[in-house]
Amino acid sequence: MSTASAARREIPEATVARLPLYLRALASLESRGVDVVSSEELAEAAGVRSAGLRKDLSHLGSYGVRGVGYDVARLSEEISRELGLQHDWAVAIIGMGNLGHALAAYGGFATRGFSVRWLVDEDPAIIGTEIAGLRVIDFAELARQAPETIIAVLATPPHAAQQAADRAIALGVRSILNFAPCVITVPDGVEVRKVDLATELQILAFHEQRGRDEFDDVAEGRR
Amino acid sequence: MSTASAARREIPEATVARLPLYLRALASLESRGVDVVSSEELAEAAGVRSAGLRKDLSHLGSYGVRGVGYDVARLSEEISRELGLQHDWAVAIIGMGNLGHALAAYGGFATRGFSVRWLVDEDPAIIGTEIAGLRVIDFAELARQAPETIIAVLATPPHAAQQAADRAIALGVRSILNFAPCVITVPDGVEVRKVDLATELQILAFHEQRGRDEFDDVAEGRR
């Protein structure tokens, strides 16, 4: 009753989070002309352990060949399909401050299955200007132009993030990447991932502070 | 023998990763004039469960008062000390492309314990130019100017990331925040955290694809 249509093989969240890494590593190998790779080599390239890699791949009914390894092109395609990257996803960036501006100009999305198609802001001074070949529009305009499934990237100041999220969700957005340093609450069925730059630095700071005193005996068993 | 000087109370990694969230939530409460908060309220503000929050705080020998809650200012200070945020940390941003440029101009660091002090690039066309009030320098110059403990933010293209990391480490950097979409290998004692924007989007894409078919019966028990 609860896990009704568990027809699709269930893929662990931790595995899903690593699939993009594998895909990246595979693309790199492919560009270097490698066409077969062992779990050991691929794990090395992706920065994980080989046993974990094999288990991850086994979840998507992988087609490795024992004694040989994995076919790079084949595996690459397999993972792409699993992640839903056969076709590009349309992305709207909301909030055209420093960060939004940079994200709009950032080339790293296009090659990885995403196409930034709309830039949204509510500041009249910014609306209408052109950034990276796109005109900045307001929410009303986005509502008119965006009938499809889109992914929203939130790059607003924290105080505006919740409202921006609400508006996006009202347009049918179900996936949000939140760069605003705040908690946003969303209804069930909407997926939010957050990227908080300052938080990452603070975690580093913790280890940096700790490390100064303790690394000498932890990092090296003897000395 | 292994865990030699576990004199300091050991704080779980998962807890460390949440401390910045608590700090942020506390700052928000403080600015609103709240000076005592219960674990329930703070958990709500930080987007976690209250039981988990209490357990996290217990690790740093917290000073909550039963029947009342936590003193906002006190707790805030406690977490700041734990994270090593009494003084600001000096940050060098390496790679002045779109992303590096935006990070340099991003105001979100200064208020959270970090001071961006050096902007580094190896392109002669960029070196010497001024961004967000700082002059872009090369690695040699950074080596001359940076005697202290610094945190490096890598915002280079992927092919340049490893070399940039190596150079930074040679200068004594032990903490790296890597925005380049690639794996970098570092010696023991150097901490790397990575932020990969395209990867985050790909994870969202996976759920988006899955969600279209399956959410209807998973999200809602009945219908």
Next chain:
DNA sequence: AGGTCTTTGTGAACGCGGGCACAAAGTCGC
């Protein structure tokens, strides 16, 4: 064609993290 050797796929053990529920502790009212 058979044997050896490589590499996958996976069963089992383990450790961490999250959640529940309760007892301890301290406050506030009377």
Next chain:
DNA sequence: GCGACTTTGTGCCCGCGTTCACAAAGACCT
């Protein structure tokens, strides 16, 4: 000053994820 009430701190349990180690499977050599 005492009792009731609130909220913390934590012991226990469970489920997930990671790692190890090995058996199955297939390729390659002779």
